[in-house]
Amino acid sequence: MSIVKSPLPDVAIPEDVALLDYLTADFDAYGDKVALTDGPTGRSYTFSQLKVLFRVCGSALTRLGFKQHDVFAIYSPNLPEFAIIFFGVIGIGGTVTTVNPLYTVDELAHQLQQSGASYVITIPMFADKAKQAMVKCQKIEDVYVFGEAEGCTPFSSLLRDDGSAFPADVQINPREDVAVLPYSSGTTGLPKGVMLTHFNIIANLQQMRQKSLSLDPNTDVLIALLPLFHIYGMVAILAIGLVQGAKVVCLPKFEQELFLKCIQDHKVTRVSCVPPVVLFLAKHPLVDKYDFSHVKELVNGAAPLGRELAQAVVTRLKYPTIRQGFGMTEASPVTHIAMEGEDLPGSVGQPMPNTECKIVDIQSGKLLGEGEDGELCVRGPQVMKGYLNNPEATANTIKDGWLHTGDIGHYDGTGNFYIVDRLKELIKYKGYQVPPAELEALLLSHPDLQDAAVVGVPDPEAGELPKAYVVKKGDSRVTEEQVMDYVAGKVAPYKKLRFVEFTDQIPKSASGKILRRVLKQKEVERQKK
Numbered sequence: 001m002s003i004v005k006s007p008l009p010d011v012a013i014p015e016d017v018a019l020l021d022y023l024t025a026d027f028d029a030y031g032d033k034v035a036l037t038d039g040p041t042g043r044s045y046t047f048s049q050l051k052v053l054f055r056v057c058g059s060a061l062t063r064l065g066f067k068q069h070d071v072f073a074i075y076s077p078n079l080p081e082f083a084i085i086f087f088g089v090i091g092i093g094g095t096v097t098t099v100n101p102l103y104t105v106d107e108l109a110h111q112l113q114q115s116g117a118s119y120v121i122t123i124p125m126f127a128d129k130a131k132q133a134m135v136k137c138q139k140i141e142d143v144y145v146f147g148e149a150e151g152c153t154p155f156s157s158l159l160r161d162d163g164s165a166f167p168a169d170v171q172i173n174p175r176e177d178v179a180v181l182p183y184s185s186g187t188t189g190l191p192k193g194v195m196l197t198h199f200n201i202i203a204n205l206q207q208m209r210q211k212s213l214s215l216d217p218n219t220d221v222l223i224a225l226l227p228l229f230h231i232y233g234m235v236a237i238l239a240i241g242l243v244q245g246a247k248v249v250c251l252p253k254f255e256q257e258l259f260l261k262c263i264q265d266h267k268v269t270r271v272s273c274v275p276p277v278v279l280f281l282a283k284h285p286l287v288d289k290y291d292f293s294h295v296k297e298l299v300n301g302a303a304p305l306g307r308e309l310a311q312a313v314v315t316r317l318k319y320p321t322i323r324q325g326f327g328m329t330e331a332s333p334v335t336h337i338a339m340e341g342e343d344l345p346g347s348v349g350q351p352m353p354n355t356e357c358k359i360v361d362i363q364s365g366k367l368l369g370e371g372e373d374g375e376l377c378v379r380g381p382q383v384m385k386g387y388l389n390n391p392e393a394t395a396n397t398i399k400d401g402w403l404h405t406g407d408i409g410h411y412d413g414t415g416n417f418y419i420v421d422r423l424k425e426l427i428k429y430k431g432y433q434v435p436p437a438e439l440e441a442l443l444l445s446h447p448d449l450q451d452a453a454v455v456g457v458p459d460p461e462a463g464e465l466p467k468a469y470v471v472k473k474g475d476s477r478v479t480e481e482q483v484m485d486y487v488a489g490k491v492a493p494y495k496k497l498r499f500v501e502f503t504d505q506i507p508k509s510a511s512g513k514i515l516r517r518v519l520k521q522k523e524v525e526r527q528k529k
């Protein structure tokens, strides 16, 4: 019974460096190598260009009156320019909040309001949604757009600057100042702003560089298919690629042929996946038409990868293994990763350097030992500062410095970890977060419904599908379809309810908490029949 540490020695994590300085430390050496490419068009930026553009962008924002600690929202699919505004803002001590570009106007407005953002940037296709959200938020001063759209200021206007207003005197405190503010529902409730400091992100990058996620600037190429608004794409693809001089190819959406063609043509060496991408690579006939000989490894994270699927993909692509990582937005994100070449099916690997882990009994909180299932807790420099304006949720999640992941798992005799279940209410649809509390609140706003509970139903393709149990009011004649449509009209498509079941009562504990596990168990048993 003990705390499990990484088998690797601790790495040094600079305490006094701001994220942009850390990121660009070796950019001069990478020089005219391509840093970022837009997959569909080939539009590219070199490391030297990026270094200048970060400054230019930061300078232009400063002239507009954007100051240290102000918040800038990015509501965009993956584009090279995403990185320019992202690091431009962070470089002048601002905070970036990243928003899922599929969000509806209300979802976007909610995050803008909550995060206190003063600007938002988007693409022409989503400009109307951004403008409508702006009207609902008093603080938003302007909507920027990559390209052009009526009523929005073009992003290019931020690049017509000489960089001279880039603030020389801004004092970034890396341990305190929040660089990014992605949203996560954590173990319970609605999405919350996750305050990740400059130090948190630098720590995770340092850890990744040591724990066999190191890259060679001369040969390595990454592909950013996973969204950059999510912590996985943002830190474990974009930032880890750039800081080590690897080229990052950006894909704004999943188009099968383009994805495969980009892997082939750009000689991608590492493909970071979520299970549906692994499924595609394992099963789709198109994959055989492309040359994957440059791909050195596949990494999976964000949701559990079944053993059969892992086996299927390595057999087809003739890799020795697919490595699993485990991460959370609240941990910047990576806490575990399987060692290179290690074949432990189903394992998320060992803790990262400087990271301690323990498994505790769900009821008693007692420390458990090897092979015993309990809640995984992690402690390390990558753990967030806390949730924005929510000390209560922070205190419920970080206790004595330990981040309670809300995941259930165990470790084996070699210190490798296995995630077996999720204690927290969060549903993961294709790796995306679907917070049940958000859907339940919407269902309760329906005039015909008096109670609701939402759980994830296991699904081979998506991982889980959101299902609602609902109690109708009196003699209401509302149908399952009407309930589904009601929710679908208000949320991003991946959050849609896929099933609705009417019931007389929602199972609850004496204190009124929904007993989700009772409902989940019911679903699992039904599927077994």
Ligand code: 4UV
Binding pocket: 184, 231, 232, 236, 300, 301, 302, 303, 304, 305, 324, 325, 326, 327, 328, 329, 330, 333, 334, 348, 405, 406, 407, 419, 422, 428, 431, 432, 433
């Ligand atoms: O907060 P979040 O949406 O964050 C993530 C981050 C995943 C990453 C990121 C970078 C990596 O290199 C990597 O390997 C993984 O998903 O959701 C956190 C929750 O997702 C589930 C688990 O419930 C977390 O609390 N989850 C994440 N990774 C795994 C997982 C996994 N490998 N197996 C099972 N569940």
